[in-house]
Amino acid sequence: MTRRLELHPDRLFPADPTTRAIARSLYAGIADLPIVSPHGHVDPNWFADDHHWTDATSLLLAPDHYLYRMLYSQGIDLDRLAIPRHGVAPETAMREAWRVLAEHYPLFRGTPSRMWLDHVFAEVFGMDVAFEAATADLYFDTIGAKLATDAFRPRALFDRFRIDFLATTEGAHDSLDAHHRIQASGWNGRVVSTYRPDGVIDVEHEQFAGAMRRFAELTGEDVYNWHGYLAAHRKRRADFRAAGVTATDHGHPTAATANLSPAECETLFARIVGGDWTAADAELFRAQMLTEMAGMSIEDGMVMQIHPGSVRNHNAGLFASHGRDKGADIPDRTDYVHALKPLLDRFGTSTELSIILFTLDESTYSRELAPLAGHYPCLKLGPAWWFHDSPEGMRRFREMTTETAGFYNTVGFNDDTRAFLSIPARHDVARRIDCGFLARLVAEHRLEDWEAAELAQELTSGLVRRAYKL
Amino acid sequence: MTRRLELHPDRLFPADPTTRAIARSLYAGIADLPIVSPHGHVDPNWFADDHHWTDATSLLLAPDHYLYRMLYSQGIDLDRLAIPRHGVAPETAMREAWRVLAEHYPLFRGTPSRMWLDHVFAEVFGMDVAFEAATADLYFDTIGAKLATDAFRPRALFDRFRIDFLATTEGAHDSLDAHHRIQASGWNGRVVSTYRPDGVIDVEHEQFAGAMRRFAELTGEDVYNWHGYLAAHRKRRADFRAAGVTATDHGHPTAATANLSPAECETLFARIVGGDWTAADAELFRAQMLTEMAGMSIEDGMVMQIHPGSVRNHNAGLFASHGRDKGADIPDRTDYVHALKPLLDRFGTSTELSIILFTLDESTYSRELAPLAGHYPCLKLGPAWWFHDSPEGMRRFREMTTETAGFYNTVGFNDDTRAFLSIPARHDVARRIDCGFLARLVAEHRLEDWEAAELAQELTSGLVRRAYKL
Amino acid sequence: MTRRLELHPDRLFPADPTTRAIARSLYAGIADLPIVSPHGHVDPNWFADDHHWTDATSLLLAPDHYLYRMLYSQGIDLDRLAIPRHGVAPETAMREAWRVLAEHYPLFRGTPSRMWLDHVFAEVFGMDVAFEAATADLYFDTIGAKLATDAFRPRALFDRFRIDFLATTEGAHDSLDAHHRIQASGWNGRVVSTYRPDGVIDVEHEQFAGAMRRFAELTGEDVYNWHGYLAAHRKRRADFRAAGVTATDHGHPTAATANLSPAECETLFARIVGGDWTAADAELFRAQMLTEMAGMSIEDGMVMQIHPGSVRNHNAGLFASHGRDKGADIPDRTDYVHALKPLLDRFGTSTELSIILFTLDESTYSRELAPLAGHYPCLKLGPAWWFHDSPEGMRRFREMTTETAGFYNTVGFNDDTRAFLSIPARHDVARRIDCGFLARLVAEHRLEDWEAAELAQELTSGLVRRAYKL
Known part of the structure; x- marks a missing residue:
């Protein structure tokens, strides 16, 4: 005997009948909104080639x-x-x-x-x-x-999924060839990259040297000189902007930022490219580069995303046998309040800057992230991320951030996935959980029903479009 | 069309009908109890002047x-x-x-x-x-x-709000003039101060020097000498006690305490007042002073409140343009288990001492604070504080502390506000959330209904009066 | 008037009627399963003597x-x-x-x-x-x-409680006399020890010297020589294995592990037994011994349990007046992701090794422990422990670990108690909370009812038997 597979229409809604009815009604108002996916890792060649x-x-x-x-x-x-x-x-x-x-x-x-x-x-x-x-x-x-x-085929599913916008992620040393082919093809799907310069910033990454060579080739700059290196970033950011990109992404081990003088930057950079660096230098350079990227974001308007706190490739045996990115990244305790201060001391009152913060350490939601985002004009909270992109994880995110940061300092949902076919599923889970959370606030008379309906629209569509400048 | 404003009588109660009915009944039993506000920042001049x-x-x-x-x-x-x-x-x-x-x-x-x-x-x-x-x-x-x-006018609202007791907070270098005028006026409202000596303890505060001068004037002691400085604290504590004060308050960056020898104290103090101190000295002095204050509390019976873990004035640009206390205080990760040990090593078994602990780091509720308060006779848990003084925050506080510390090692509600008009609102939220929590325990047959009714009284009235010795 | 004492049949189930009905039905399927208690501190003499x-x-x-x-x-x-x-x-x-x-x-x-x-x-x-x-x-x-x-009498209650297996805990320097008497008595109750070598590993424990002498006597090894010391562990592990033991237990202050060379081990051990050690040496030795124990577990198949993160005997005054273990152990912030890496670098990909991790720091559930156990084949999650062995604590454990580690990387319930009479009560609470959690997943259409019924069996019986190799 085989069992039936059926998706229940009320799945993920709270069991209490009053709350469930409110959730169902809120969800009905937003279930069919198009998908906006501002952060993810789908392979753009799928849409370029459409194989x-x-x-x-x-x-x-x-x-x-x-x-x-x-x-x-x-x-x-x-x-x-x-x-x-x-x-x-x-x-x-x-x-x-x-x-x-x-x-x-x-x-x-x-x-x-x-x-x-x-x-x-x-x-x-x-x-x-x-x-x-x-x-x-x-x-x-x-x-x-x-x-x-x-x-x-990829483009057919893209249309069927009603995706309005899909961001991929490419390195600073990527040619954007796939995206150029998508644009040249005349297809009207919006598949746009994100500027992720980690490969040319993290000297501890085993492919740093190769990424830097490619970075030099693509820009024609002397990337082994601090000024040339910064100029190369500006050129590539302009390339990405020209391809429709509105955001950068930074996946550092910690949220550390720095605010060094130009002379200190030059000295540090010389050690980094000279190969004469320590682990502390590598960390300081990543920290300084977040601040440099913030400065460039003020210049060119790109939104920054900071995703810190993962110990990559934790399993040494598996790394040796299989290589990187095999499910062995483990979250770490993460500090934001001290780590971000150097960057915020320099740019924190800018109303031109927009930084979206993510975490793998849920203890920071109510302690650090919501208070920071509920104060600084340049800070917003990214959604529940990675291991926390789950029904309970998303519920905890709302419960622990809303009272201090409100809804309007958040940015909607990210699916953050390379599993293209799961994108509708992931957005559907997020919409259902948000509607369930809003429904509880209505059932407890903490929000009016019409406000919850407005918020459901914002959490699904409005906030993400504004936050990512789409 | 304008919309109606109505406060729903069931607001903040759980949606489940059984639980809600229990919560409603518990709340009916305590909704009209007078307000006891043992910790806050209302301006006492409002009641002295009644303008x-x-x-x-x-x-x-x-x-x-x-x-x-x-x-x-x-x-x-x-x-x-x-x-x-x-x-x-x-x-x-x-x-x-x-x-x-x-x-x-x-x-x-x-x-x-x-x-x-x-x-x-x-x-x-x-x-x-x-x-x-x-x-x-x-x-x-x-x-x-x-x-x-x-x-x-202030006094009329005080009466209308049915406030039984209202604590304000003044520095060790405050004359208590407003409170003396209240007492001299013959008005029968109980508005009483709290002894908060941070201004003459935190040498990193930009107004330390001025506060010390005022401290010297008010006491006639040589406050630049360790023994004179301690004597000045004893005098001011006596002044506050004479004005009806029963509690002290300590808002340090961390919960660090120290237990130095008298000779070490003298040497450290000489550096502090001599201007020849480091950040570590400043921290150690604050730490030692918590222990000194605990000793004086055993002498004079004042309850200590310790509120650690806030990075003050985090936004450097705003601090420069607008000055301190502009909503830019951000919580920090806080340790209690090691930080409090020096003080507890000296006074921890005293049954004369009473210390109320607060936190901005919810990860310490179940890990450190409930186990400490559920053991040490001198420790009690303050309510959900500051950013956590909210429906979800208060619910988490009860869920994460009750099973280890019980209800009786907590101290009722603090509104901790300078927004006088919101005091009834804040106490009402706390009462509703506590009744909702108790109702869940009853609905899950973890408490009898009559026990929950007794506890609702205790959480609203009994515990606060005993904890603050009112 | 005396009040009635009655245990409500629906106690601890969620109040929502739909969810409660599912929970009640799940519980009916497992309420009468025999008790398997793989970790605890009951006195084995009770069953040896049956007084x-x-x-x-x-x-x-x-x-x-x-x-x-x-x-x-x-x-x-x-x-x-x-x-x-x-x-x-x-x-x-x-x-x-x-x-x-x-x-x-x-x-x-x-x-x-x-x-x-x-x-x-x-x-x-x-x-x-x-x-x-x-x-x-x-x-x-x-x-x-x-x-x-x-x-x-003890054996009669053991039978009445329907206990299928009861683990006690004895030191490496314990003769196992009580267990030998149980075995010799012909009684058919399964009461089996656990190998807990902390007494001969923690040089900071005040009874280390005595434990080492007893360890030497019992094994006939030169336990003051690194190789003799390891050989003594192997002998005692074999003694325990011969008495039916399948698990070891390690209650260290932190989860630190180390991976020293043999020469470094010898030098460190010489300092430890020579009395010429620092606190850092003591910590490093405990860390290295976890790795040594893991190696021996691969040899002999014993499951390791690691219980870190308690500051023992925090109350100095009480320790002086009454001695150790008087309710003054306080949890501490605990790191796993860095602490376990040396051990995992050496043995992490072994499918022969099985380590059960416990915590007193709930912030690690979703951040570190679930991601680790959801990846490493040798790691499993122990249940909510000590202060968290409570309805809310167990609920948080499931909510914060299941989505990343699943149910099958957990190991069922531990009562971890010396209060023998409370064992049925504790297992009953765990079964009810698990059924309530599963019922919510069913009510929210995240699991089918038949899956929840299977899981209830696994959480009560299957997982513990497999994890502890019973």
């Missing part, structure tokens, strides 16, 4: 570290999941890897991955039986067959 | 940094809100500032400020239309007209 | 630091509670101490102690009137009379 995807495993499992980190945590070898070792895929058949996922699908009970996948299965692929070992082949075959049709 | 207040802006907006920090965070210049620069008020008409608040009132959706103001508007001023741009002038005029009547 | 307990105070109050820490926090002298000073009991009559507890029973409102005691009173002793001053003697006499009967 068919080939199979369920390489589309849904291989790029999703949420999925394979959980399977790995239960002792499943990554080779069985077709995860590459240093970019070299193992000889695992895609169908076999898919069966492993299906057999272990109960591991995802209670996780957002389960909700996202079920949404993709039901809504995108029209499956009506549950995903389990017995249906693994049915799923693999059905998905494969659909992917072979034109209706399931 | 009419003049207008809505200077009474409700100008003293409330919750309001203007939110407006400032959205790019509104403080000049437009009539906020003074270094004590000098801008030439903004009060009516214009009031209109700015009205236009931006939606920013406060979901915040306690919105609930407090609506309560003041409806209950104190009898407004029945909602506050918005269209009603700004109506509000300004109505409030202004009422303030011109005798029923709205 | 009658004598009275309510020495059985229920004296061993329960949750009870007397709360009473002490309210100024009650421990002498009145018959708590020994350095092992010497005061001359307090047991009945008098019991009356003090009864008079102050309202202090426990809202705490788990109240729920546990009421459960013991009602279910174990059949009391049907509430515990209060007026019934103190009735309780004392009734309990005393029952304890004098054979039905209330």
